[in-house]
Amino acid sequence: xxxxxxxxxxxxxxxxxARLLGAAASTSKGTYALAFPSFGPERRGAPMRAFxxxxxxxxxxxxxxxxxxxxxxLDETLLQVPxxxxxxxxxxxxxxxxxxxxxxDRIISIDADGISQQCLGRPFPNTAxxxxxxxxxxxxxxxxxxxxxxxxxPKKLHKGNVSVMDATVQAMKESLxxxxxxxxxxxxxxxxxxxSSKELCDAGDLDFASDGSASSEQVPTASNAVTHANDxxxxxxxxxxxxxxxPQIIPQLTTDTIAPVDYAHSTCYKGGHLTVRNAGxxxxxxxxxxxxxxxxxxCYLYCPDGTIFKTTDEFRSQASDACAVAIDYDFCKGCGxxxxxxxxxxxxxxxxKEVTSR
Amino acid sequence: MGINAKTxxxxxxxxxxxxxxxxxxxxxxxxxxxxxxxxAIAALPAGCMSATGFNFPDLCFANNAMITPFAATASxxxxxxxGLRAQGRKPDDATVVGFAGDGGTAxxxxxxxxxxxxxxxxxxxxxxxxxxxxxxGIQKSSLTPFGARTTTTPAGSHxxxxxxxxxxxxxxxxxxxxPYAATASxGYLNDFMxxxxxxxxxxxxxxxxVIAPCPTGWGYGVDATVEIAREIVDCGLWYLAEYEQGxxxxxxxxxxxxxxEQYLKHQGRFKHLQDEDIASIxxxxxxxxxxxxxxxxxxxxx
Numbered sequence: 001x002x003x004x005x006x007x008x009x010x011x012x013x014x015x016x017x018a019r020l021l022g023a024a025a026s027t028s029k030g031t032y033a034l035a036f037p038s039f040g041p042e043r044r045g046a047p048m049r050a051f052x053x054x055x056x057x058x059x060x061x062x063x064x065x066x067x068x069x070x071x072x073x074l075d076e077t078l079l080q081v082p083x084x085x086x087x088x089x090x091x092x093x094x095x096x097x098x099x100x101x102x103x104x105d106r107i108i109s110i111d112a113d114g115i116s117q118q119c120l121g122r123p124f125p126n127t128a129x130x131x132x133x134x135x136x137x138x139x140x141x142x143x144x145x146x147x148x149x150x151x152x153x154p155k156k157l158h159k160g161n162v163s164v165m166d167a168t169v170q171a172m173k174e175s176l177x178x179x180x181x182x183x184x185x186x187x188x189x190x191x192x193x194x195x196s197s198k199e200l201c202d203a204g205d206l207d208f209a210s211d212g213s214a215s216s217e218q219v220p221t222a223s224n225a226v227t228h229a230n231d232x233x234x235x236x237x238x239x240x241x242x243x244x245x246x247p248q249i250i251p252q253l254t255t256d257t258i259a260p261v262d263y264a265h266s267t268c269y270k271g272g273h274l275t276v277r278n279a280g281x282x283x284x285x286x287x288x289x290x291x292x293x294x295x296x297x298x299c300y301l302y303c304p305d306g307t308i309f310k311t312t313d314e315f316r317s318q319a320s321d322a323c324a325v326a327i328d329y330d331f332c333k334g335c336g337x338x339x340x341x342x343x344x345x346x347x348x349x350x351x352x353k354e355v356t357s358r
Numbered sequence: 359m360g361i362n363a364k365t366x367x368x369x370x371x372x373x374x375x376x377x378x379x380x381x382x383x384x385x386x387x388x389x390x391x392x393x394x395x396x397x398a399i400a401a402l403p404a405g406c407m408s409a410t411g412f413n414f415p416d417l418c419f420a421n422n423a424m425i426t427p428f429a430a431t432a433s434x435x436x437x438x439x440x441g442l443r444a445q446g447r448k449p450d451d452a453t454v455v456g457f458a459g460d461g462g463t464a465x466x467x468x469x470x471x472x473x474x475x476x477x478x479x480x481x482x483x484x485x486x487x488x489x490x491x492x493x494x495g496i497q498k499s500s501l502t503p504f505g506a507r508t509t510t511t512p513a514g515s516h517x518x519x520x521x522x523x524x525x526x527x528x529x530x531x532x533x534x535x536x537p538y539a540a541t542a543s544x545g546y547l548n549d550f551m552x553x554x555x556x557x558x559x560x561x562x563x564x565x566x567x568v569i570a571p572c573p574t575g576w577g578y579g580v581d582a583t584v585e586i587a588r589e590i591v592d593c594g595l596w597y598l599a600e601y602e603q604g605x606x607x608x609x610x611x612x613x614x615x616x617x618x619e620q621y622l623k624h625q626g627r628f629k630h631l632q633d634e635d636i637a638s639i640x641x642x643x644x645x646x647x648x649x650x651x652x653x654x655x656x657x658x659x660x
Binding site for chain 1: 362363364366368370372373374375376377378379380381382384385388389406410413547573574579580581582583584585
């Protein structure tokens with residue numbers, strides 16, 4: 001059985017892609033497929049997962065995939081290096097929608113947003129990632145995926161998305177021509193994948209750029225490798241160690257013996273009230289320019305999530321770049337209402353990718 | 359002292375919820391609870407705010423809060439209030455408040471609400487109106503406005519979205535002779551919070567109907583929620599009003615309305631509307647305002 005694990009955000013089409021992949025595979029005689037999503041009550045923008053299982057016999061195991069042959073990230077801010085490898089079978093491949101590359105053979109970048117933007121005018125990463133998979137795992141062909149798309153999706157989407165698929169595969173082919181292969185990839189359960197798919201899978205550090213050219217040499221230079229390593233570290237530490245977070249200024253309750261009416265004197269609770277952060281579903285973050293802030297508090301008033309809080313006099317006297325408000329990035333969803341409400345234009349929305357790679 | 363960003367409580371009582379980025383309903387609940395304080399007891403029926411607020415083991419309400427059967431919001435808050443009173447445990451400053459969406463109020467929960475108003479139970483009922491069943495994926499409710507595209511009122515070559523007019527919940531509630539009812543918008547939070555505070559000070563049943571735009575269902579950018587919530591008031595398709603002691607008062611009486619077309623065209627759900635549809639929507643608006651200006655107490659136009 002070949003297992004696929006899709007990571008995306010609500011609204012990116014991860015489940016649609018998972019379903020289409022299964023549908024495409026099942027058109028081969030004697031091939032069976034299963035696809036299903038996993039999400040909670042979270043809404044658009046929240047991290048979610050979807051699964052595809054493909055086998056040459058009926059699939060009885062309907063449980064979630066914990067370790068997959070292919071893990072696909074439709075949003076690169078969801079990728080946590082190195083914990084992402086826990087979800088990968090030995091010899092497995094991680095496919096990431098990203099412009100940047102990682103210094104690890106197991107992670108393939110593809111600029112799915114860029115290709116989609118070029119072909120459709122909007123960034124829908126799912127179709128490009130689906131097409132890229134057909135190049136990695138030839139148990140499902142591009143034609144099968146196209147047929148499945150046309151069978152299951154509304155007609156008005158056909159032309160644009162087929163062109164996304166063609167552009168993706170073209171980009172991958174051109175990258176292959178430029179690259180040289182080394183070694184053979186050990187791949188779990190590839191009984192129905194042919195040799196060329198193995199070679200393609202091995203092109204681990206290729207970056208498939210949207211203009212169809214490989215954007216970097218296959219073997220990273222020393223300086224490249226250093227950059228990549230730093231990038232990976234920055235990405236993995238985004239949640240807890242970001243210098244933007246300033247945990248010391250977010251008032252926190254530390255005991256669970258506090259009466260329920262006293263819970264809420266801060267934006268960050270302990271004691272069972274809240275245990276899960278929301279930050280994973282933001283792809284842009286508000287950043288306050290303290291010098292421009294007039295302290296009108298409109299951002300604080302209109303934040304639907306209550307993640308902007310008034311700072312204390314003590315904090316303002318200590319920090320030179322402090323103003324009347326600060327943001328709890330653990331719970332900010334990056335909607336941008338604060339930036340919209342700020343008459344002084346003191347809040348700017350910065351792509352999360354830029355913040356994390358700094 | 360007026361209620362505004364400077365004077366409201368620093369407490370975040372509805373926090374960490376899983377609502378979409380830019381959710382108007384979450385903003386309404388957050389603002390209302392800031393006014394009502396941590397002693398308030400909340401009850402919510404099936405809907406976005408209960409689905410995104412109660413995620414075991416996370417509880418996004420710092421207040422006591424519970425989920426009710428869909429039709430029973432008003433009955434449950436009645437029961438909570440009566441139970442607290444029977445036990446002699448009701449703190450003086452505890453408001454029992456229900457937060458229901460437009461479907462849970464105007465369709466499914468209407469008879470329970472009517473019963474509570476009839477009994478004049480001492481509860482506050484807040485309807486956060488996002489104009490469709492958003493929790494289940496954008497189906498029309500009786501508060502969906504004319505022309506809006508939902509999954510059950512699609513727009514295409516033969517259909518122009520919702521064919522019915524928005525149910526007049528505010529006046530239906532007022533017709534019960536309720537002690538206090540008001541309309542509000544999350545675009546004007548100071549007005550909304552003032553009404554919540556005033557409602558909490560009144561004994562008997564109180565009803566506040568707050569417009570809470572939904573970026574997912576209405577089809578606009580997540581950062582525009584407040585702007586859209588202001589536009590709907592500024593263009594006259596929603597009004598800020600109060601009903602107390604038997605008489606209606608308009609809180610705002612604009613000399614000139616902002617453009618209805620601009621408000622509609624900001625949203626994907628109205629994109630398909632033709633000029634004649636927009637003209638008919640403007641006509642409805644003008645008739646409504648003529649009636650309100652004639653029959654209700656209104657401030658001089660400004």
